[in-house]
Amino acid sequence: MATVRSLFAVASIENWYVQQMDVKNVFLHGNNLTEINAAKTFLSSQFHMKDMGLKLPMDSHQKLTAGVGEPLSHPEMYEQLVGKLIYLTITRPDIAYTVHVLSKFMHAPTSVHLQASKRVLGYL
DSSP: HHHHHHHHHHHHTOOOOOOOOOOOOOTOOOHHHHHHHHHHHHHHHHHHOOOOTTOOOEEEEOOOOOOOOBOOSSSHHHHHHHHHHHHTTTTTGGGHHHHHHHHHHHSSOBBBHHHHHHHHHHHO
8 A cells, every 4th residue: 555655646746647447357257368368468568567377375176174184293383374474464465365264274273274374385
């Protein structure tokens, strides 16, 4: 939010024109790979961008449940990691849902939950 305020402050000082656009359903209808690549190429030519590829903070096909996997012998490590991720959601709302799911297993984490939390680290 501070970045947006800074941008508006500079725009006001420099007398820039500011307009806003809203893109609807951009993620819902992106199943044509050729069009996706064309859009990414165009945006990259106009803005400094980092292509994150198919990496997501959570495997969309994996449903985490209690009791699946080996119980962790030292659950404190998982608890500390998830606690730090919870704090990080203040500045990284893109991981909020995944961290919410991971926090459900703080009382009895397993190797599967730890692996999912490490995936978030890889995403970051």
